[in-house]
Amino acid sequence: xxxxxxxxxxxxxxxxxxxxxxxxxxxxxxxxxxxxxxxxxxxxxxxxxxxxxxxxxxxxxxxxxxxxxxxxxxxxxxxxxxxxxxxxxxxxxxxxxxxxxxxxxxxxxxxxxxxxxxxxx
Numbered sequence: 001x002x003x004x005x006x007x008x009x010x011x012x013x014x015x016x017x018x019x020x021x022x023x024x025x026x027x028x029x030x031x032x033x034x035x036x037x038x039x040x041x042x043x044x045x046x047x048x049x050x051x052x053x054x055x056x057x058x059x060x061x062x063x064x065x066x067x068x069x070x071x072x073x074x075x076x077x078x079x080x081x082x083x084x085x086x087x088x089x090x091x092x093x094x095x096x097x098x099x100x101x102x103x104x105x106x107x108x109x110x111x112x113x114x115x116x117x118x119x120x121x
Contacts (some may be wrong), residue, residue, distance in 0.1 A: 028110030035063035035115035037097070039106045048076045055079035057103040061115065069093055079104030086118075094118040 029038045042058035050056050057077050064070040069089035075097075077083060085097040099105060100112040 028107070030110035030113065032111075032113060032115040033117070034065040035061050035097075037061050037110060037113050037115060039110050039113060041107060042076055046076060048078060050078035051080070055104055055107070057107060059085070059097065059103075059106070059113065061097060063089075063095070063115065065089065065093070065095070065117070077103040079107070 028040075029036065031037070038060040040058050040060075042056040047056065055078075057079055058074065059077065060072070060074045062072045071089075073087065075085050077085075077099075080102050082099055082102050084099075086094060088094050095115065095117050098114050098116070100114075105112045
């Protein structure tokens with residue numbers, strides 16, 4: 001009887017601790033501009049230079065910005081960073097993927113990520 005009470009108490013304590021921990025592993029998919037963006041926590045072997053305690057965020061982008069500009073790409077960012085991602089679609093077009101706050105914010109709310117065309121004028 002005593003073992004049963006102790007076992008249940010330990011289970012409840014561990015379960016309560018797990019519920020209290022923030023879940024950064026959330027993934028989200030959202031639309032911004034002419035792109036669909038999927039954000040998730042990355043747990044693989046690649047490390048883009050993040051601190052050991054920092055979360056690594058995987059950002060997948062599928063874009064269709066006209067017949068001359070469409071495709072898919074994936075990039076990784078440290079959760080505590082806010083570094084943008086820039087790419088050229090063709091000779092005349094440059095796009096940015098940016099985040100409000102830090103990339104770990106994008107795990108909580110995908111709509112914090114923005115896909116936009118850079119206009120030099």
